[in-house]
Amino acid sequence: xxxxxxxxxxxxxxxxxxxxxxxxxxxxxxxxxxxLYKAGMEELQNANAKIDQTKKAVMALxxxxxxxxxxxxx
Numbered sequence: 686x687x688x689x690x691x692x693x694x695x696x697x698x699x700x701x702x703x704x705x706x707x708x709x710x711x712x713x714x715x716x717x718x719x720x721l722y723k724a725g726m727e728e729l730q731n732a733n734a735k736i737d738q739t740k741k742a743v744m745a746l747x748x749x750x751x752x753x754x755x756x757x758x759x
Contacts, residue, residue, distance in 0.1 A: 694732055
């Protein structure tokens with residue numbers, strides 16, 4: 686938490702679970718709670734951005750030349 690490397694979606698969710706666990710313990714100060722909340726919101730934004738990037742990566746052009754979700758061969 687707090688480093689500048691870009692996490693995978695799975696790593697982001699693991700970090701978020703850890704933050705939630707720390708906050709649920711109840712033995713953190715108000716200042717620590719605010720810091721954990723801020724870190725959690727930043728990680729959530731990073732995860733959402735990564736999910737959006739992934740969604741865009743699986744877009745494909747249909748026969749009309751419009752983008753649509755790639756569903757593969759079914």
